[in-house]
Amino acid sequence: MIPFNKPYMTGKETDYIKEAVASGKISGDGIFTKKCHRFFEERYGFRKVLLTTSCTDALEMAAILIDIQPGDEVIMPSYTFVSTSNAFVLRGAKIIFADSEAENPNIDASTIESLITPRTKAIVPVHYAGVACDMDQIMAIANKHQLFVVEDAAQAIDSFYTGADGVKRPLGSIGHLAAFSFHETKNIIAGEGGMLAINDERFIYRAEIIREKGTNRSSFFRGEVDKYGWVDIGSSFLPSDIIAAFLWAQLENIDDIQQRRRQIWLQYADSLLELEKLNILQLPTIPSYATNNAHMFYIVCQSIQQRTELIEKLKREKIHPVFHYLSLHKSPFYIGKHDGRELPNSDRFAECLLRLPFYYELGDRTKDVSSLIINAL
Incomplete structure (x- = not known):
């Protein structure tokens, strides 16, 4: 039998999980979460990354961060997973679906501008099969109309886009925000798991709060405040360090x-x-x-x-x-x-x-x- 997918184990996953357990901290933002964060920021140049429990959660965080409100419109391809849309529908957005290109399933960037209205808030390109959308064209449209770009990079780990300027950029580093997946069907896995990449500095502080149930808990643990409390909306988006330990074994390989x-x-x-x-x-x-x-x-x-x-x-x-x-x-x-x-x-x-x-x-x-x-x- 040849199955569709078989999760790959490097051999270190359970060793690192035991190490995480032995550390005495298996909730979020433990030693392996920090290792993973540092890896992505240093290897790919993301300004800030935050591991999440899924790519879906990362997309939902992105929708909150760009302040999607009822009636806002978000342009994205119709050929994508439901999570791409759900994240914004949950905030009350209307989805404006665009067609794919004729040659591959990515969004046809040449059709985007015709779909923009005064209610348009964001463009969500999906890098299908890890292959880049036409990001020069998408970013030019977004900048012209002052729109946010959230890259759905669920499938796009370790994939790149070379713009007209000749610069080769990692997917997920070009838009304002990006969401990645570490589901067991992806290249790099953690069973379930995801990551939010933040490329616009104005979102970093609030992203930490949203991820920590709407509290400034991260600032408290860094010693920046003497107590933490409820300061914004949010949810429990951060994964256990056990998940991060599994992921770290994958990233090493x-x-x-x-x-x-x-x-x-x-x-x-x-x-x-x-x-x-x-x-x-x-x-x-x-x-x-x-x-x-x-x-x-x-x-x-x-x-x-x-x-x-x-x-x-x-x-x-x-x-x-x-x-x-x-x-x-x-x-x-x-x-x-x-x-x-x-x-x-x-x-x-x-x-x-x-x-x-x-x-x-x-x-x-x-x-x-x-x-x-x-x-x-």
Whole structure:
């Protein structure tokens, strides 16, 4: 059997969890949380990072930080996970869904400006499969209209964008805020877990308060105030140091993990290239400004029927691919709230995109998967 995903353990996770327990502090912001924070700030240049219990929580913190109010509008792709939208809907926002690009599921930046109204508050680009959106264009639009940009970088750890100025920037470091995921299906995992990256200094102090249930507890522990109390809205967004201990073992091995995943990605691409040349399916497209962090490997079938038949054939061979998102503008919850625009590229990816098994230990079994796809099509 080849499962869709298999969480990878480096071997140090349980050692560090025991160390966290032995330290006597297993609640949030312990020794391993601090190690993880320092790693991300130093390696990727994020101004400030805060681990969270999930990427969803990081997005919800972002919505609070940019002061989303009922009636505000937020532009984002329809082809994304529900958490991207929920974080802002929970604050009363109206979601204005944009279409994907024709070549990949990322938001079509050329359509964003036409969707802006006096109620628009933010743009939320989603770096699908860890591949960068056109951030120069998005930031230019945001700056022109004085909008916030929250990068949904759930899949984008260790991936980069090179702008027109030639500077290579980590995804998550370009917008005002960014949210990352360490769910077990991601490159770097903690079971569940996430992170808020803060690139605009004005949000740092309040982010710590929101994350600590609306209290200035972090300032108290740094000795900046003599007592702490309730000073703002917030929730319990910080994870246990046990989660951070697991994550730290992963971060110590990030280069090895990324190298192996890129090898697997290239094996898939090389094996299936002939099918793309024959126009039987489409392989992932990486724009010239983006890098590939090998978060996933997907194919785009010609139709939903072709995809359904391929899934059935692979499952009969005990190989488990999965389709991904459904267009949110057509979801039962939001279809009545959508403005009626057709988003054909989003719908095409919803009907035709298929994610192939992908995990660290897959190795040469990519050839088995590829061979069965070739034979099936």
